[in-house]
Amino acid sequence: MYSNKYVITFTTLMCIIISFVLAGTSSVLKERQLYNKQVDIQRNILNAAGISVKNMTEVEAKYNELVTPMTISVQGNILEQSEDLDGHKLFSIRDVETSKAYAYVYPIIGKGLWSTLYGYLSVTPSGNRIIGITFYKHGETPGLGAEIEKNWFRKNFIGKELYKNGNFKGITVAKGKSENELGYKNNKKHIVDGISGATITSKGVEKMLASEPLKYHKFFLNTCNTMGDRYGNNQNNEK
Amino acid sequence: MEIIKTMKNNIWYSNPIAFQVLGVCSALAVTVQLENSLVMGISLTLTVAGSNFILSSIRNYIPHNIRIIVELAVISSLVNVIDELLLAYYFEMSKALSVFVGLIITNCIVMGRAEAFALANAPIASFWDGIGNGVGYAIVLAIIGSIREIFGSGCILGYKIVPEAIYSLGYVDNGLMLFPPAAFILLGMFICCLKAAGGATGEEK
Secondary structure, eight states: OOOHHHHHHHHHHHHHHHHHHHHHHHHHHHHHHHHHHHHHHHHHHHHHTTOOOOSHHHHHHHHHHHEEEEEEOTTSOEESOTTOTTOEEEEEEEOTTTOSEEEEEEEEEEEOSSSEEEEEEEEOTTSOBEEEEEEEEOOOOTTTGGGGGSHHHHHTTTTOBSEETTEEOOOEEOSSOGGGSTTTGGGGGGEEOOOTTOHHHHHHHHHHHHHGGGGGHHHHHHHHHHHTOOTTTOGGGGO | OHHHHHHHIIIIISOTTTTSOOSHHHHHHSTTSHHHHHHHHHHHHHHHHHHHHHHHHTTTTSOGGGHHHHHHHHHHHHHHHHHHHHHHHOHHHHHHHTHHHHGGGGOHHHHHHHHHTGGGSOHHHHHHHHHHHHHHHHHHHHHHHHHHHHHHHSEETTEEOSOHHHHHTTOOOOGGGGSHHHHHHHHHHHHHHHHHTTOSOOOOO
16 A cells, blocks of 8 residues: 555646646647637638638638628727727628629627537628528537537528518527428528427527627618618519 | 567457447547548557556556546546647647547546556557557548448548449438448447457457
8 A cells, every 4th residue: 555645746746747748738739729720710701601612721812812801880880990899890701703792701609508609600791691601619519419510500591581571580490390390481581490409509599690690780781771772671682 | 579469469359449349439429431530540549559658657656546547647638638739730630520539538448458458567568559459449440430431421531432423323322321320330240240250359369
């Protein structure tokens, strides 16, 4: 048997050595990891807008070419200073040929079952129709809640609309297949398939899409007025 | 020669998955694609070899009554280092493997080899035992991963290998292959074949 004194000395020494090793690796690699995260966020913004990119260098190049980050105020005006804390982040995606913005991407944050979900939503310039959605950070159960980041779930949202007859409607995430949800016929454009077995995560996504787009409501209202497009009413214009 | 013998034993006769039936849960989870399986195999090999070596070198100083805690501390630090390395140099893979890299800590192979081998043998022998077990695990993962990738998505390492002509004849990728139960079935069949071929008997020859 070892004496208590020996055991305590041994564990203390072990802990000190291990903490040095771990702290060392973490600080040496930190810069590179942050850079990776940054590129991953850029990739998510591009993916949300429906642009697929293969590797990291391509991500950076495309991002710099197509994406203009900006900050807008609660009133919906574009702010000069991006450090404004009250502002909301918004990214406009330029079309290569016409060099006009064909999509806007904004971050969406909401609560899932275990964790906070972070993602990006991409919408048409009127802010109505969804071009794409991505989730880049969450801690949901793999195989259940984590399905939100899978293609089948994300594809669900493409073409759905946030507004109905000019009023904000949001997106309902059904329990399982959307066809079985009440009122499906009248709301086809506002309902998506949910994840069976992950109702709370699905509802979390629904809540997130009910609140986050409202932050940008005024901004899109302004741009729509200048573009002469009646907000959410005239769906044919957007095809 | 000793090394070759240990390797052969660990890979063929007492393969960690096929004979010792250790580390099966991660084998089911990460084998959807060959690339994931390979990275997981390499990460595990490094962890087992590293932890075996370190634990074996300090085996005479480890107080017996807290040895499990010491083993866990060493293993989890190694896994953390590997996780950090993946995050820095192989970010996409680290996202694809998500929690499973962290779960190497609880992979029974690592603990099992530390308990059964490293605490009773010299560092160099333990190191090679770790490599042998890791490679044995990696090979099984790679085989199952490639079968699942070929039949589940028609690719190998992300490159399409099933020609379009076959698809136009009505062939469809098998969706079951993408789910963990497929790995379970394949693993069972794999162990069965290995036993029939004379492997995974546990006898050292």
